[in-house]
Amino acid sequence: MMDDNNIWNHLPGEDNIYRTELPNGIVVLSKSDFNSPSIVISGYLQCGAIHDPKEKLGLGLFTSYALMRGSLFRRYRKIYNDLETAAATLGFGASVQTTSFGGKALVEDLPLLLKTLSESIRWPIFPPLQLKILISQILTGLQIREQDTSERASLRFDEVLFPDHPYGLAEEGTIETISRIRRSDLVKFHKKYYGPKGMVIAIVGAIEPQQVVEMVYRELGDWENPDWVAPPEIKEVPLRKVSHHEHINIPGKFQTDLIMGGYGPNRMSEDFLIASLGNNILGQFGMMGRIGEAVREKSGLAYYASTGLNAWQKAGTWEISAGVNPSNLEKAIKIIQGEISRFIIEPVYDQELEDAKANMIGLIPLSIESNAGVASAIIRMERYKLGLNYLRQFPNLISSISKEEILSVSRKYLDPDQMVIISAGTTNA
Amino acid sequence: MNKVEKIKLPNGLTVLLKEIHSAPIISLWTWYRVGSRYEKPGFSGISHWVEHMQFKGTEKYPASQMDRLISREGGVWNAFTFLDWTTYFETMPANKIDVAIELEADRMLNSNFHLNDVEAERSVIISEKEGKDNEPILRLNNAVNQAAFVSHPYRNEVIGNHEDLLRIKRDDLFKHYREYYHPANCLISIAGDFQTTSMVNKLTKLFEDKPFIQTPINLVYPEHEIYQGKEIILQGPGDTIYVQLTYRAPSASDSDFFAYTILDSLLSGPASLNMFGGGGTSNKTSRLYKKLVDRNLAISVSGGLQATIDPYLYDLSITLNPKQDYRLAIKTVDREIERIIEKRIRKDEIKRAVKQAKALFAYGLENITNQAFWLGYSENFANYDWFLNYIDQLDAVNPQDVQRVARKYLDPQRRILGIYLPESNGSRES
Numbered sequence: 001m002m003d004d005n006n007i008w009n010h011l012p013g014e015d016n017i018y019r020t021e022l023p024n025g026i027v028v029l030s031k032s033d034f035n036s037p038s039i040v041i042s043g044y045l046q047c048g049a050i051h052d053p054k055e056k057l058g059l060g061l062f063t064s065y066a067l068m069r070g071s072l073f074r075r076y077r078k079i080y081n082d083l084e085t086a087a088a089t090l091g092f093g094a095s096v097q098t099t100s101f102g103g104k105a106l107v108e109d110l111p112l113l114l115k116t117l118s119e120s121i122r123w124p125i126f127p128p129l130q131l132k133i134l135i136s137q138i139l140t141g142l143q144i145r146e147q148d149t150s151e152r153a154s155l156r157f158d159e160v161l162f163p164d165h166p167y168g169l170a171e172e173g174t175i176e177t178i179s180r181i182r183r184s185d186l187v188k189f190h191k192k193y194y195g196p197k198g199m200v201i202a203i204v205g206a207i208e209p210q211q212v213v214e215m216v217y218r219e220l221g222d223w224e225n226p227d228w229v230a231p232p233e234i235k236e237v238p239l240r241k242v243s244h245h246e247h248i249n250i251p252g253k254f255q256t257d258l259i260m261g262g263y264g265p266n267r268m269s270e271d272f273l274i275a276s277l278g279n280n281i282l283g284q285f286g287m288m289g290r291i292g293e294a295v296r297e298k299s300g301l302a303y304y305a306s307t308g309l310n311a312w313q314k315a316g317t318w319e320i321s322a323g324v325n326p327s328n329l330e331k332a333i334k335i336i337q338g339e340i341s342r343f344i345i346e347p348v349y350d351q352e353l354e355d356a357k358a359n360m361i362g363l364i365p366l367s368i369e370s371n372a373g374v375a376s377a378i379i380r381m382e383r384y385k386l387g388l389n390y391l392r393q394f395p396n397l398i399s400s401i402s403k404e405e406i407l408s409v410s411r412k413y414l415d416p417d418q419m420v421i422i423s424a425g426t427t428n429a
Numbered sequence: 430m431n432k433v434e435k436i437k438l439p440n441g442l443t444v445l446l447k448e449i450h451s452a453p454i455i456s457l458w459t460w461y462r463v464g465s466r467y468e469k470p471g472f473s474g475i476s477h478w479v480e481h482m483q484f485k486g487t488e489k490y491p492a493s494q495m496d497r498l499i500s501r502e503g504g505v506w507n508a509f510t511f512l513d514w515t516t517y518f519e520t521m522p523a524n525k526i527d528v529a530i531e532l533e534a535d536r537m538l539n540s541n542f543h544l545n546d547v548e549a550e551r552s553v554i555i556s557e558k559e560g561k562d563n564e565p566i567l568r569l570n571n572a573v574n575q576a577a578f579v580s581h582p583y584r585n586e587v588i589g590n591h592e593d594l595l596r597i598k599r600d601d602l603f604k605h606y607r608e609y610y611h612p613a614n615c616l617i618s619i620a621g622d623f624q625t626t627s628m629v630n631k632l633t634k635l636f637e638d639k640p641f642i643q644t645p646i647n648l649v650y651p652e653h654e655i656y657q658g659k660e661i662i663l664q665g666p667g668d669t670i671y672v673q674l675t676y677r678a679p680s681a682s683d684s685d686f687f688a689y690t691i692l693d694s695l696l697s698g699p700a701s702l703n704m705f706g707g708g709g710t711s712n713k714t715s716r717l718y719k720k721l722v723d724r725n726l727a728i729s730v731s732g733g734l735q736a737t738i739d740p741y742l743y744d745l746s747i748t749l750n751p752k753q754d755y756r757l758a759i760k761t762v763d764r765e766i767e768r769i770i771e772k773r774i775r776k777d778e779i780k781r782a783v784k785q786a787k788a789l790f791a792y793g794l795e796n797i798t799n800q801a802f803w804l805g806y807s808e809n810f811a812n813y814d815w816f817l818n819y820i821d822q823l824d825a826v827n828p829q830d831v832q833r834v835a836r837k838y839l840d841p842q843r844r845i846l847g848i849y850l851p852e853s854n855g856s857r858e859s
Contacts, residue, residue: 010453035451036794080713085781087699087788089710106788133725140728140750143668149563252666254559286496287484297492300549303557323560325552355501362503365453365522370795 011364011391012374018209019388024223025197028216029378030209033371039107039205040371041090041114042379044098045121047193049171050231056181058173062138063189064092064099069130071119076130079119082112090116096166097231097313098383099194104372107206111215117201118219121194126186135178142175149257150323152248153424157259157319160244160420166234167315195228196220202378204371237315239263241418248424256326256425260336264318264413267311267384271409273397275309275318278406280356281348282339283307283320290343291320294335301328301335313384318413326428337416344411347403361395433804433813434625440641441613444632445804445813447620449797455621456520456801459533460809462616463609464513465587466738467647473582474589475597475605477510478554482602483517484508485546487539490532492546498528510587513738514809520798523622527631533617534635537610547599555595558588565849566671566746569663573675573847576659577742581652611642618805621797651739653677660846670749673847674762676838678743681736682811687822688830689734689743689838694782695769695831697732697745701789702803702819710785716769720761721747727758738810743838755848769835774828783823790820 018030049060068090070076083090088105090113101121105113145151155170162168172178199220203212242262265271283291288306295305305322320340324332348356368374368391381390434446463476486492499506504521506529519529561567571586578584589597619628655677679685693700698712712718712731721727726749733744745762749755793799807816 033451036791038792038795077714080711084698084710084712084714084785087710087785091711104792106791133722136725136750137722137728140669140748143750147565147667147669250666254562255556286493286500293493296553297549300552301556303553303560323556325556325559355497358501359503362501362522362525363505364503366503366505366520369452369454369520369797372795 012368012377012388013392014388017378017388018213020213022196022217022221024221025199026216026220026223027200027382028213029200029202029382030207030212031204031374031378032206032208033204033374034206036371037107037206038104038371039110039113039203039207040102040104040375041117041201041203042100042102042372042375043199043201044100044379044383045194046097046198046231047099048094048097048231049169050096050166050234051189051193052169052173055177056173056185057169057177058138058171059181059185059189060099061094061171061173062134062178062181063186064094065138066126066131066134066186067092067120067124068116069134070125070127072123072125073119076127079116083116086112088113090120092120095171096169097234110203110207114215114219118223122223124190126183128183131183131186135181138172138178139175142172142178145172147250149250149253149255149424150321152250153257153259153422156246156248156422156424157261157420158317160246160422161242161263161317162237162315165237167237167312191227192229193231195225196223197228197230200379200382202375202382204375204378234314237263239412241415242420243418245421246423247427248422249427250424251426253426255323256329256423258322258324258329258332258421258423259319260333260419260421261317261319262413262415262419264309264316265311265409266314266316268313271412272309272311272316274401274405274409275413277356277360277398277401278343278348278410279307279309279318280360281352281406282343285352285356285359290339291336294339295322295332299331299335301325301332305332305336326425329423333421337419340414340416344407344414344416347407350403353403353406357398357401360398364391364394434629435813436629438612438633438637440637440639442636442639443616443808444629445616445618445808446625446628447800447804448623448625449620449800450622452797453523453622454520454797455523455526455619455623456518456798457526457529457533458516458518458618458801458805459537460514460516460616460618460805461609462513462614462644462809463515463605464511465585466512466582466649467609468582468585471593472597472601472605473585473593474554474587475601476515477588478550478594478597479602479606479610480508480510480515481550481554482542482546482606483536483540485543485550486541487535488541489535489539495532498532502528504529512583512587512735512741516805518798518802526621526623530631530635534639537612537615538639540606542599542603542606544599547602551594554588555591558591558594561588565663565665565667565669568665569661569671569673569847569849570744572661572663573673573845574742576661576845577655577675577677578652581739582649583737583739583741608645611644612636612639613641614644616805616808618801618808620801620804649739651680653740655843655845658842658844658846661848663847663849664852665849667851668751669851670751670753670755671849672747672749672755672758674745674759675845675847676743676840677843678734678741678838680738680740680810681807681815683740685834685837686736688826688834690786691779691782691823691826692769692831692834693732693734693743694785695774695778696765697730699782699785699789700732700734701786701793702806702816710789716765717745717762720765721758725753726761727753736807736810751851759846763841766835766839770832774831776828779826779828779831783820786823787820
């Protein structure tokens with residue numbers, strides 16, 4: 001059995017993650033793991049919903065979904081036949097600032113994955129018939145979203161906190177904006193915003209890093225896009241307290257979803273790890289922390305009631321969410337406000353602090369149990385410039401946080417009397 | 430594949446162990462052969478409720494301490510109740526696994542079941558059910574399952590129906606716990622970074638003193654066929670149409686199960702046995718996707734086949750937008766099934782399905798939690814050999830087997846057809 005030292009040496013770090021930058025600006029990261037015959041790829045390009053015209057919101061995501069619907073070299077049917085015959089997967093998505101991709105295959109099929117990735121991002125042809133099918137799928141997804149209590153509450157929460165800001169946009173767009181998008185919009189979006197500069201690709205699995213670099217270079221090393229337009233800088237969001245209480249009526253629902261909270265630290269902020277540790281105590285540890293204890297365990301009001309941080313490059317949110325019976329909504333809000341109040345008045349208990357620290361540190365080995373877990377840790381370290389030894393430094397970073405720091409950071413972001421409170425469900429008669 | 434050790438203690442407890450030294454992690458799964466299949470009328474949901482009560486503490490480990498012990502060591506834990514089984518898992522850093530083993534040994538017989546906890550959990554479970562009932566597709570699925578059985582408990586929702594959840598009392602729960610939670614009705618599967626001999630000693634020490642208890646004989650009669658086809662139409666809010674075509678499926682131990690798995694793969698794409706990690710692949714080159722989605726007759730299609738003790742159900746689920754004709758989509762499925770039955774299936778199509786299954790199996794090897802799950806999973810409806818031979822059994826399937834199974838089970842006269850229509854669609858409930 002591995003001892004404590006081995007556990008930490010086993011983690012991905014500078015000595016076992018290979019990082020290189022190709023001449024065209026693509027960053028390649030690779031870590032070998034020969035315990036299973038599979039391979040995972042994960043990464044992103046520097047474009048996303050931030051480029052979407054307001055009236056065509058959802059264009060970036062639509063474009064990402066359409067990339068694999070046919071290339072100059074292979075039709076849609078052939079692309080998927082090749083992938084599915086090998087039981088390989090590859091998919092694209094987009095958020096505010098990035099278009100991401102992820103895939104998996106047996107190691108012998110890595111060349112197929114990389115070829116498909118390269119064709120998709122460099123030479124997509126957006127066949128009209130395929131776009132017709134895709135738009136129908138996207139619109140149905142949006143119609144389903146209209147009926148989803150949790151999604152509706154969450155979208156509105158972001159809209160209220162980030163008016164006229166990219167973080168307040170729904171990357172998926174709306175039925176109206178998606179319906180306005182034409183094939184020419186996708187072609188233009190791709191031509192202008194897809195390029196190698198700033199692209200990051202991580203490959204983890206049963207292969208040597210040198211082979212990975214050679215393969216990536218073969219497929220993507222000669223990619224250039226002289227027309228490429230870099231994403232604009234995202235505006236800073238000044239920290240302020242926002243009060244807003246709103247219910248969205250969705251008929252025919254049995255449960256109401258509730259989201260309440262406000263701004264949180266951005267991912268690069270010094271407050272982030274402190275808030276993460278506080279968040280663990282407030283609504284994560286064990287059965288959803290203090291909030292879970294108060295709302296679920298003591299009051300039996302909800303199946304789930306927990307807290308979370310969403311942290312991006314320029315801002316973040318700190319939110320509490322719960323699913324409750326409509327008749328218990330106000331009661332649940334009161335209990336949560338009471339817990340927030342307690343959280344910002346008195347410091348957390350020593351025992352809670354020690355437990356939360358042990359939990360966050362102890363979860364690291366589990367988070368990198370699979371190739372996908374390792375790839376996503378590597379991507380996170382690269383994207384937020386945390387350094388490739390971040391996972392190994394993590395125990396020290398967490399251990400050094402004091403309860404006074406948690407109190408001070410919590411007071412900065414949380415206020416039970418000034419919160420955005422959004423609920424979505426069927427309004428009680 | 431690493432060697433698997435199987436032992437049985439004199440009190441009936443079965444343990445399956447597999448050493449994996451790729452990461453400093455151990456995953457422990459404690460399985461009880463109880464789920465909704467074992468529930469009597471009026472008590473649906475009782476197995477799931479007992480599962481919730483297992484997190485409410487024992488004398489030795491009060492609820493808050495249980496959470497704390499696992500979480501502060503960086504462990505993750507959870508539980509699932511299914512048709513045939515209930516399982517509890519902990520995945521921990523390898524040097525902390527003792528905490529989880531001791532906890533499972535204790536709550537096997539010593540859970541508290543305090544009345545106030547029972548009442549608090551009643552509303553938590555009702556809330557959990559309300560969350561599920563928010564989804565039209567789950568409401569449709571419940572209605573279809575209910576229609577697919579005459580009296581077999583598989584017709585009930587695992588979470589229970591609302592009236593039963595209001596009726597069940599503390600003593601009912603405790604009785605259910607006493608009847609099904611004991612060594613002879615339990616299986617432990619454990620995989621990860623340990624030495625088998627010392628792990629066996631550890632488990633023996635903690636479990637050998639627990640008494641042998643006879644599990645009640647549970648007379649459940651399998652329903653091998655859906656004798657009468659039915660059509661169920663639900664209406665509700667939204668703009669999306671859902672269709673579920675449900676057929677009888679054989680039990681996992683039936684030799685037809687493997688040909689059925691290949692049939693499902695040809696129709697709706699490959700599926701895996703992975704519960705954690707691994708994942709699947711897309712199904713865009715499956716026969717039904719090509720006929721339905723590529724021709725813009727539907728938005729998506731998927732298939733679902735479960736490994737169960739008794740014959741259960743095979744579902745084909747289709748999502749449509751309001752402009753698409755659901756009757757045409759159903760007709761298209763029927764035509765494709767006829768084509769499977771009547772036209773020659775190429776051997777390479779089956780080979781492809783087997784290759785996909787092998788790859789998905791390989792993906793599951795990445796994850797220790799998933800490997801421990803696999804160890805115990807098949808013991809609940811067959812035995813571990815079922816799992817070991819899974820790929821070989823698929824490999825042995827030939828085109829005629831697939832056609833025979835399609836003819837035997839996918840009969841449009843003996844299926845339940847569920848349709849969810851948006852209220853604005855103008856159709857009537859029937």
